[in-house]
Amino acid sequence: MHVIKENTRQTIIDLSIKLFARSGYANVSVRDIANAVGIKPASLYYHFDNKQTLYLASIKESFSLKASVLAEVLQMQAPAEIKLKHYIYKLTELASEDESFRRLLQREMLDGDEKRMQYLAEKVFQEQFNALGMLVAEIDPDCDPHMSAISILSLVLYHLETAPIRVFLKGHKKEHDQVDYIARHVFKLLMNGLLQTSKDAL
Amino acid sequence: MHVIKENTRQTIIDLSIKLFARSGYANVSVRDIANAVGIKPASLYYHFDNKQTLYLASIKESFSLKASVLAEVLQMQAPAEIKLKHYIYKLTELASEDESFRRLLQREMLDGDEKRMQYLAEKVFQEQFNALGMLVAEIDPDCDPHMSAISILSLVLYHLETAPIRVFLKGHKKEHDQVDYIARHVFKLLMNGLLQTSKDAL
DNA sequence: AACCACCTAACTAACAGTTGTTAGGCATTT
DNA sequence: AAATGCCTAACAACTGTTAGTTAGGTGGTT
Numbered sequence: 001m002h003v004i005k006e007n008t009r010q011t012i013i014d015l016s017i018k019l020f021a022r023s024g025y026a027n028v029s030v031r032d033i034a035n036a037v038g039i040k041p042a043s044l045y046y047h048f049d050n051k052q053t054l055y056l057a058s059i060k061e062s063f064s065l066k067a068s069v070l071a072e073v074l075q076m077q078a079p080a081e082i083k084l085k086h087y088i089y090k091l092t093e094l095a096s097e098d099e100s101f102r103r104l105l106q107r108e109m110l111d112g113d114e115k116r117m118q119y120l121a122e123k124v125f126q127e128q129f130n131a132l133g134m135l136v137a138e139i140d141p142d143c144d145p146h147m148s149a150i151s152i153l154s155l156v157l158y159h160l161e162t163a164p165i166r167v168f169l170k171g172h173k174k175e176h177d178q179v180d181y182i183a184r185h186v187f188k189l190l191m192n193g194l195l196q197t198s199k200d201a202l
Numbered sequence: 203m204h205v206i207k208e209n210t211r212q213t214i215i216d217l218s219i220k221l222f223a224r225s226g227y228a229n230v231s232v233r234d235i236a237n238a239v240g241i242k243p244a245s246l247y248y249h250f251d252n253k254q255t256l257y258l259a260s261i262k263e264s265f266s267l268k269a270s271v272l273a274e275v276l277q278m279q280a281p282a283e284i285k286l287k288h289y290i291y292k293l294t295e296l297a298s299e300d301e302s303f304r305r306l307l308q309r310e311m312l313d314g315d316e317k318r319m320q321y322l323a324e325k326v327f328q329e330q331f332n333a334l335g336m337l338v339a340e341i342d343p344d345c346d347p348h349m350s351a352i353s354i355l356s357l358v359l360y361h362l363e364t365a366p367i368r369v370f371l372k373g374h375k376k377e378h379d380q381v382d383y384i385a386r387h388v389f390k391l392l393m394n395g396l397l398q399t400s401k402d403a404l
Numbered sequence: 405a406a407c408c409a410c411c412t413a414a415c416t417a418a419c420a421g422t423t424g425t426t427a428g429g430c431a432t433t434t
Numbered sequence: 435a436a437a438t439g440c441c442t443a444a445c446a447a448c449t450g451t452t453a454g455t456t457a458g459g460t461g462g463t464t
Contacts, residue, residue, distance in 0.1 A: 008413075008414090023313075024226065024228065024312070024313065026226065026228035026229050027228050029448075029449065029450080030449085030450060030451085031448085031449085031450095039413090039414070039415090040414075040415060040416080041450085041451085042414085042415070042416080042417090042451080042452080042453095043413070043414050043415070045450095045451070045452080046412085046413060046414070047413090050450075050451075051450065051451090103312060106308065106311070106312055107312065108367075109308070109363055109364060109366060109367065110226070110305060110308055110309065110312075111225075111226065111229075112366065112367075114366075117366050117367045117369075117370055118370045120367060120370075121367050121370030121371050122370060125367070125371065126371060126372060129371050129372070130372055130373070133373060136396060139396050139397070140396050140397050143396060144378075144387065145373055146368075146371070146373035146374055146375070146378060147361075147378060147383075147384075147387045148391075148396060150360065150361055150364060150368065151357055151361075151387070151388075151391055153360070153364075154356045154357055154359075154360030154361065154364075155353055155356055155357065157356075157360065158352065158355070158356030158359065158360045159349075159352055159353075159356065161311055162311060162352060162355075162356075164311060164314065164316075164319050165310075165311065165314075165319050165322060165323050165327070166348075166352065167319075168319055168320045168322075168323030168324060169323050169327065169328060169331050169348065170328060170331070170332055171332070171335060171347055171348035172348055173348070176346075176348060176349060181349075182349075185346065185349045185353070186353075189350075189353055189392075189395065190391075190395050190396050191395045191396070191397075192395045193391065193392050193393045193394045193395040194338060194341050194342050194345060194350060194392050194393065195341070195342050195393075210439080210440090231422075231423065231424080232423085232424065232425085233422085233423085233424095241439090241440070241441090242440070242441060242442080243424085243425085244425080244426080244427095244440080244441070244442080244443090245439070245440050245441070247424095247425070247426080248438085248439060248440070249439090252424075252425075253424065253425090
């Protein structure tokens with residue numbers, strides 16, 4: 001019955017990422033995944049040991065793809081402020097266009113056990129996080145790189161996380177969800193604080 | 203067998219908040235809740251129509267308690283910068299000591315349907331969000347209040363959200379999870395940006 | 405060319421356990 | 435007597451997972 005020999009394993013992972021990101025681990029059954037792929041539930045167990053393993057493969061796939069792109073920006077040769085601006089833009093862009101990645105990360109922050117957190121920290125985010133901290137330290141040698149790096153990430157990612165509720169809050173405009181607008185706002189805030197008296201960004 | 207007549211309904215809600223916050227809606231069974239309360243699953247259905255209703259009662263309870271405390275700070279008579287500093291501190295404190303509230307909010311952001319988002323926006327957060335926006339506008343009349351308000355919330359809340367992974371990231375110190383430290387960092391950043399050349403905060 | 409063994413990738417059918425929920429009963433209080 | 439607050443027992447639906455089977459492709463031997 002199985003006509004063409006495609007890369008089923010990859011298809012399973014891709015669709016799992018989508019489903020897990022949308023509904024969360026507990027709300028996606030192996031039958032849901034099998035249906036999406038177009039095979040029977042039992043067939044999933046040929047490719048993966050169990051649901052947990054499939055989930056882990058999914059988040060690893062989703063997360064490891066992002067790190068490399070952002071690492072590039074941080075390694076480019078330019079003044080610190082320019083690099084920061086580029087980083088913010090790229091981060092906003094990535095997190096904005098790949099909703100699955102962002103939601104999986106959000107979910108992991110809530111439900112990931114210690115072991116998985118440690119894995120993510122050390123194998124996926126560590127390098128990039130350090131580089132970002134060092135970049136900030138270049139701009140202000142006296143700051144706390146850890147806190148400042150998190151602050152940068154928070155400004156970008158939280159804007160996107162809160163999108164579902166922000167659209168109902170007064171003062172919402174459609175620009176508020178556009179990459180350029182968010183990135184520019186964040187960069188300006190980081191440079192000048194709330195007071196935008198001095199030099200204009202971009 | 204049931205000895206004393208307490209306020210079971212409230213106990214159910216309190217424990218549900220805790221459980222739903224910790225594990226999420228799908229990962230908490232009505233049996234789990236019943237066990238925690240010390241009654242049989244069927245007895246829950248005397249107090250609540252179904253699981254959904256119980257969940258809704260839980261988040262309403264958890265969320266509505268917070269709004270009033272923060273609203274107070276915003277109504278006090280003081281220079282804008284002082285009010286902002288107090289607000290940041292109070293928000294950090296609240297979000298830090300009530301982990302259930304924070305986690306429920308995180309979960310709602312991921313899984314709340316449109317109707318619930320609208321409810322939360324209009325009935326719970328709207329007023330406070332506006333007040334915060336106006337406060338920021340007082341400090342800088344040219345800013346976008348919506349964006350700036352979210353930025354303030356993001357700086358505080360994301361620090362706390364990321365705690366599970368931050369502890370494994372290099373450069374982490376235990377101060378990074380203390381209310382004072384976070385609040386001071388956020389306020390300084392908002393006032394001066396990353397450059398802390400000028401006046402010192404606090 | 406024809407046969408065989410083997411591997412791959414799917415299938416059917418069923419399992420034991422958990423889920424939310426309901427019907428009906430029993431005891432205590434008003 | 436009525437209402438309250440809990441109970442026991444059971445329900446159908448759904449869960450992750452397994453055992454056993456089958457169809458098609460591959461490579462080696464006759």
